[in-house]
Amino acid sequence: MKLSDDKIKYICLITVLFGILSLNFYNFEPKEKKIRDIEEGDYVKIKGYIQSMKVIRDWCGKIQDIKYIKIGDNTGGDLRIYPSKDIEKDLIEYIYSYTPSIKEGDLIEVVGTVEVFNGIYLIHLKDLKNFKLLEKRNFKRDIFLSPTPTGIYASKYGKIYHTSNKCPYGKKIKEDNRIYFYSEEDAQDLGYRKCKWCASKDD
Ligand SMILES: [Zn+2]
Numbered sequence: 001m002k003l004s005d006d007k008i009k010y011i012c013l014i015t016v017l018f019g020i021l022s023l024n025f026y027n028f029e030p031k032e033k034k035i036r037d038i039e040e041g042d043y044v045k046i047k048g049y050i051q052s053m054k055v056i057r058d059w060c061g062k063i064q065d066i067k068y069i070k071i072g073d074n075t076g077g078d079l080r081i082y083p084s085k086d087i088e089k090d091l092i093e094y095i096y097s098y099t100p101s102i103k104e105g106d107l108i109e110v111v112g113t114v115e116v117f118n119g120i121y122l123i124h125l126k127d128l129k130n131f132k133l134l135e136k137r138n139f140k141r142d143i144f145l146s147p148t149p150t151g152i153y154a155s156k157y158g159k160i161y162h163t164s165n166k167c168p169y170g171k172k173i174k175e176d177n178r179i180y181f182y183s184e185e186d187a188q189d190l191g192y193r194k195c196k197w198c199a200s201k202d203d
Contacts, residue, residue: 030111036075040116046123047109047134048073050102059179060145063092063101068122071108080122081110081131090128098136105138143189146180153178154192161187163198170195 003011030045038044048071056065066088068080083091095102102108111130112123125131154161155173161181162170181187184194 034075035071035073035077035079035121038079038114038121040114042114043112044114044123045109045111046071046073046079047107048079049137050104050106050108051078052104060147061142062144063095066091069108071110077121079110079114080120081112081125082122083125083131087125087128091125091131094128094131098133100139100142102133102136103138103140106133107135107137108132109134141189143186144182146182148180149178150180150182152181152184152187154181154187155179159192160195161192161198162195164201166201167195167198169197 030043033042033044033046035046035048038046051070051072053063053069054067055063056067058064066083068082070078070080072078109132110123110125112125115122115124151165152161152163153170153173155177156179157177160169161184162173163184164170181190181192187194
């Protein structure tokens with residue numbers, strides 16, 4: 001059989017198209033893997049429990065910046081998820097779209113390409129759809145400080161809270177150094193004890 005130039009061109013075109021298609025298919029289908037088995041360059045889908053979250057909080061306790069989220073799946077090792085700057089705000093919004101918010105212990109799924117840096121395995125999260133909560137496991141409630149004055153306050157340098165504005169000990173705390181709680185329960189859950197003077201005025 002003699003191949004004409006046109007036929008050769010045609011065959012080349014088909015081969016290239018087929019190649020591009022299969023390459024795309026390969027790229028767009030992440031492999032489900034255990035953290036133990038991941039390697040640099042793998043395009044993977046990983047299920048894991050949040051072990052820790054490296055975040056910066058504002059003074060009320062709300063997450064302001066996320067540096068990374070570390071997950072593990074009990075197969076050994078861990079994986080860090082670094083959100084890119086342009087999706088960071090959306091990720092924070094997603095985290096707070098649950099009550100209580102997504103936190104340590106929750107089961108999540110992440111899709112991305114594995115990178116290795118200084119022996120640390122990580123995925124750069126560039127699209128929020130590649131991160132999702134699979135199962136809420138940690139139901140510990142979120143506690144935030146009040147941004148405006150309430151009747152329950154403490155010094156940000158101490159561990160005693162006050163409930164009376166007449167308290168001689170409470171009065172000593174400068175306005176700039178005061179933090180305010182929404183409830184006494186919040187204060188106690190954050191590790192604060194009630195001032196004895198304020199407690200004696202309760203009944
Ligand atoms: Zn007091």
